[in-house]
Structure formats: C-alpha cells, structure tokens
Amino acid sequence: xxxxxxxxxxxxxxxxxxxxxxxxxxxxxxxxxxxxxxxxxxxxxxxxxxxxxxxxxxxxxxxxxxxxxxxxxxxxxxxxxxxxxxxxxxxxxxxxxxxxxxxxxxxxxxxxxxxxxxxxxxxxxxxxxxxxxxxxxxxxxxxxxxxxxxxxxxxxxxxxxxxxxxxxxxxxxxxxxxxxxxxxxxxxxxxxxxxxxxxxxxxxx
Amino acid sequence: xxxxxxxxxxxxxxxxxxxxxxxxxxxxxxxxxxxxxxxxxxxxxxxxxxxxxxxxxxxxxxxxxxxxxxxxxxxxxxxxxxxxxxxxxxxxxxxxxxxxxxxxxxxxxxxxxxxxxxxxxxxxxxxxxxxxxxxxxxxxxxxxxxxxxxxxxx
Numbered sequence: 001x002x003x004x005x006x007x008x009x010x011x012x013x014x015x016x017x018x019x020x021x022x023x024x025x026x027x028x029x030x031x032x033x034x035x036x037x038x039x040x041x042x043x044x045x046x047x048x049x050x051x052x053x054x055x056x057x058x059x060x061x062x063x064x065x066x067x068x069x070x071x072x073x074x075x076x077x078x079x080x081x082x083x084x085x086x087x088x089x090x091x092x093x094x095x096x097x098x099x100x101x102x103x104x105x106x107x108x109x110x111x112x113x114x115x116x117x118x119x120x121x122x123x124x125x126x127x128x129x130x131x132x133x134x135x136x137x138x139x140x141x142x143x144x145x146x147x148x149x150x151x152x153x154x155x156x157x158x159x160x161x162x163x164x165x166x167x168x169x170x171x172x173x174x175x176x177x178x179x180x181x182x183x184x185x186x187x188x189x190x191x192x193x194x195x196x197x198x199x200x201x202x203x204x205x
Numbered sequence: 206x207x208x209x210x211x212x213x214x215x216x217x218x219x220x221x222x223x224x225x226x227x228x229x230x231x232x233x234x235x236x237x238x239x240x241x242x243x244x245x246x247x248x249x250x251x252x253x254x255x256x257x258x259x260x261x262x263x264x265x266x267x268x269x270x271x272x273x274x275x276x277x278x279x280x281x282x283x284x285x286x287x288x289x290x291x292x293x294x295x296x297x298x299x300x301x302x303x304x305x306x307x308x309x310x311x312x313x314x315x316x317x318x319x320x321x322x323x324x325x326x327x328x329x330x331x332x333x334x335x336x337x338x339x340x341x342x343x344x345x346x347x348x349x350x351x352x353x354x355x356x357x358x359x
Contacts, residue, residue, distance in 0.1 A: 028271075032267070036260075037260075042264070046264060049263070050267075050270060050274055054275065057275065129257065130257060130258060133254060134258060148255075152252075152255050152256075173213065176216045180252075184247050184248055188247045188250065190254060191253075
C-alpha cells in the first residue's frame with residue numbers, strides 16, 4: 001500500500017530515514033521542474049530543491065500534519081526561488097553600479113549571475129517556439145510566474161496555490177488572469193498560424 | 206454576463222474547474238459575443254502551447270549531492286548515528302534515563318564518616334523509616350541495617 005505524504009513525514013519525525021528517502025523520490029522531480037521553470041537555471045534549481053528537502057528534514061521534529069505536505073514543501077520552494085531572484089536582482093544592480101562604463105555601448109552586461117537567458121546547449125536543442133514560451137513565462141512578474149507554474153504544470157487547485165503564495169483565492173484568480181492575459185498577448189501570434197487551439201469553436205483567422 | 210465579468214471566469218472555464226452553472230453562463234455569453242469567442246480561442250491556443258514547454262529532470266548526480274548535503278547537517282548527523290544504533294525512540298529515551306541515573310549516582314557526594322552516637326541516632330531513624338515504608342521483607346535493607354552494629358562491636 002502506498003503511504004501518504006503525512007504518514008511518511010510522521011515516519012521521518014520518528015527517525016525513519018527510509019520515509020525521507022521515499023519523499024525525496026516522490027518530489028525531487030516536480031520540485032526541480034517547478035524551480036527550473038521559475039529560475040531558468042538548472043544548477044540553481046537543483047541546489048534550491050535540495051535546500052527545500054534539507055529544510056523539511058531540519059523541521060521534522062516539529063512537524064505537525066496541519067497543512068497538506070505539498071503545500072508546505074512548495075511554499076518553501078517558492079519562497080526560496082523568490083528570495084534567490086531578489087538576491088540576483090540586487091547583485092546585478094550592485095554590479096551595474098560598480099561598472100557604469102560597461103553599459104555605454106549596449107544594454108547587455110557581462111555579468112556572471114543567472115539572468116534567465118538560456119545556456120548555449122539549451123539554445124541548440126530548443127526550438128524557437130519553445131524558446132518563445134520560456135521567454136514569455138520568464139517575462140511575467142515573479143509572483144504571477146509562480147502562480148502560473150503551480151496552476152498549469154503542477155495542476156494544483158486554487159486554494160492550495162493561494163496558501164503557497166500567501167494570498168486569498170480571489171487575489172490568486174486575479175493574479176492568474178493577469179498572467180494568462182499577458183501570455184495570451186505575448187504568445188497569440190505564435191498560436192494563430194499553426195496552433196492547435198481551434199479545437200472547439202473553430203473559426204480562427 | 207458581460208465581457209468584463211468574463212475576466213473572472215476565463216481561467217476556471219479553461220482549466221475545467223468552473224461549476225456547471227458558471228460554465229453555462231460563460232457559454233451563454235460566448236454564444237452572443239464574437240470578441241470573447243475570439244479571445245477564448247487565443248486562450249485555448251496559449252494554454253495548449255504552454256503544454257509544449259519541456260520539463261528538465263534532475264541531473265543524475267542530484268541524489269548523490271543530496272546525500273552529501275544531508276550528511277553535512279550538523280545536528281542530524283548525531284541524531285542519525287543514534288537512530289541507527291537504537292531503532293526504537295522509546296528505547297533511546299530509556300537508555301538516556303539510565304545513563305542520567307548512572308551519572309547522578311556516580312557523582313553523588315560521599316557520606317560523611319559517622320561517630321558512634323550519630324550511628325545510633327541514624328540507626329533509630331533508619332529503622333523508623335524502614336518500618337514506615339513497610340519494606341522489612343527486603344533482605345538487602347535488613348542486611349544494611351546490621352552493618353553499623355557490627356562496626357560498633359569492633
């Protein structure tokens with residue numbers, strides 16, 4: 001019989017390391033998917049996914065099954081991702097202040113920090129279509145991006161996403177609407193000529 | 206329903222979480238509004254398009270690195286050794302209690318040497334105490350009680 005997340009976490013609390021291993025196996029992939037889409041940096045995403053598990057492990061003795069385990073875990077992941085993006089932004093701002101001459105001839109700064117740009121190997125294998133999707137998602141404000149990723153790819157319900165993001169369900173719906181509206185505007189040209197969208201109503205221009 | 210009210214309904218309509226009543230309302234509006242029908246197609250197209258974004262799985266060394274980081278945890282390392290040694294938390298607690306008791310006994314101050322008068326007083330007190338505790342059937346206690354008499358006799 002498959003043990004639930006709560007049962008496994010209670011096992012971890014009791015000192016059962018096999019339970020922790022099972023949680024790790026169950027959630028490392030979805031966590032990496034989420035963080036990678038959030039940050040567009042695989043190494044950083046894996047580092048933060050491990051940090052999420054470490055924090056869960058450190059908190060095991062205080063664990064009380066009051067909230068859904070995935071809500072707790074993705075809340076930690078989202079906070080880590082948002083903090084990391086904020087730190088990167090600050091780092092970039094500081095670097096640009098330190099080296100003002102760099103920006104004279106162009107907007108690109110030779111910074112050694114993640115900036116959301118795909119790596120060389122990613123560019124090689126990624127089609128222009130996929131690159132456009134990635135760019136459009138990454139261009140969303142961070143909280144909207146997290147909301148879309150949890151909604152579209154993790155398929156969580158509104159209540160759970162709202163708890164993860166620390167907002168009301170109505171605020172989340174508004175957040176999601178703005179995010180999908182921005183994606184529609186950004187990606188509609190890509191959909192129109194070849195898109196599989198005309199499945200129900202038909203009549204596409 | 207008007208176009209503005211549709212904004213609150215689009216997402217639930219697209220992801221299939223709208224209630225039957227909400228769905229009907231949206232469909233009624235769509236039947237009468239060409240602009241929103243067009244918009245719905247674009248949303249659907251974008252919704253499907255987002256599904257084309259591939260997911261990047263964890264690298265093969267994810268688990269090894271994870272174990273490395275877990276092992277580097279300062280507190281859990283000790284806890285792990287204890288957990289490996291003692292599979293039952295109750296047993297761990299009992300062992301810790303036993304160790305604490307042993308330490309307490311080992312570090313207790315030694316009894317001061319007793320004069321014969323003090324021994325006699327102590328003997329009476331001890332006898333009273335033992336009588337009150339109703340442990341006279343305890344052979345070890347009786348044996349301890351005899352010891353001062355023997356010392357006194359010598």
